Amino acid sequence: MLDIKFIRSNPDEVKDGLRKRRSKLDLEQFLAIDQKRRDLLLEVEDLKARRNQASGEMARMKKAGENADALLLELGGMSTRIKALDEELKDIDQQTADWVMSIPNVPHSSVPEGVDEADNREVRSWGEKPAMPFSPKEHWELGTALNGLDFETAAKITGSRFVILKGWAAKMERALISFMLDVQTMQNGYDEVMPPVIVNRESLMGTGQLPKFEEDLFHLENTNYYLIPTAEVPVTNIYRDTTLAQSALPIAHCAYTACFRSEAGSYGKDTKGMIRQHQFDKVELVRFVHPDTSYDELEKLLGHAESILQKLGLHYRVVTLCAGDLGFSSAKTYDIEVWLPGQDKYREISSCSNFEDFQARRAGIRFKPTDSKKSRLVHTLNGSGLAVGRTMVAILENYQQADGSVIVPEVLRPYMNGLDKIELKKA
Secondary structure (H helix, E strand, C coil): CCCHHHHHHCHHHHHHHHHHCCCCCCHHHHHHHHHHHHHHHHHHHHHHHHHHHHHHHHHHHHHCCCCCHHHHHHHHHHHHHHHHHHHHHHHHHHHHHHHHHHCCCCCCCCCCCCCCHHHCEEEEEECCCCCCCCCCCCHHHHHHHCCCEEHHHHHHHCCCCCCEECCHHHHHHHHHHHHHHHHHHHHCCCEEECCCCEEEHHHHHHHCCCCCCHHHCEECCCCCEEECCCCHHHHHHHHCCEEEEHHHCCEEEEEEEEEECCCCCCCCCCCCCCCCCCEEEEEEEEEEECHHHHHHHHHHHHHHHHHHHHHHCCCEEEEECCHHHCCCCCCEEEEEEEEECCCCEEEEEEEEEECCCHHHHHHCEEEECCCCCCCEECEEEEEEEEEHHHHHHHHHHHCECCCCCEECCHHHHHHHCCCCEECCCCC
């Protein structure tokens, strides 16, 4: 969340951020509520000071044998008014808290203006689109024909937007997870953690999924627990309500987890295949960094995510999200979009974001500077390194052959017992 002092002191900057995001929030309404709250606080403090003074005077009068009836009546009126103001303050404090929790992060100055994904700006691309002298198939056609993807049985067991991975597909999913974790831990300097995939409400408040995006989550009935939409949530909350030493920064964690999303609002989109599932695997990268270096750290994080695609030999592009397409908590986000020949389009496979101190303020994650007694909020960053299912989709579509077989990328073969090609077994 934003610092309430920052909102008061920089209303024009916050308003401009809301305008860029195409937000319908009316900041003037918040500022009016905040001003009323401050006026009430002043009145309550003044009344309490007067009550304390009157209480002292009444004690003196009683000791001196003087009649204190009038003062007692006045004290009763003050107490009644203070009680009413305290109730009003309690209500307005909740309104203020709700408002602060609902205001999105202010976009960084380098974020381009725009309405939606059509206005995102390409930064660079890597590799080339594969030349295919045949009409490429989509991943769900290939995977089903090769007996690796079973959507029908998954729908029988659970419902739509689930899949069973069989044989080579199950092995490839496991291979990709191990490969991604090995690259991030052995080459890019991340410490691996394996967190719970069920978290409490406070954790989701800390990273910004709640209260705004509850409909996107799977809530476990009659509990305070939710299935995680991303490992960002439990990994970030490792340091909730913690003050770190500056010397500990940057902290870099990677984590493999299953992820769960209701995909609210996406009905009718990507109903076939593995692009938009309710359950999927992901390797997440999370960094806790010094505020002065967070944008350099964002570029580093982006490079770590890109390195997976480069090693797999998959063509992709990097885009900067425009303000209208920016996530609620993010100040700046890069999307990595991998090329899918079967779909003849780029699809997001990773989002790498700098939240600045937005999450850290909500979650109470601080560090103690070496040159100051006063603690500061860290900056948090995260990115997918990568979405595992979508990476399999990209491999199937980019490495498909005219006969329907699929070549296994060379770097994955050691993780797949030397398998170099996926093809139907001959009878």
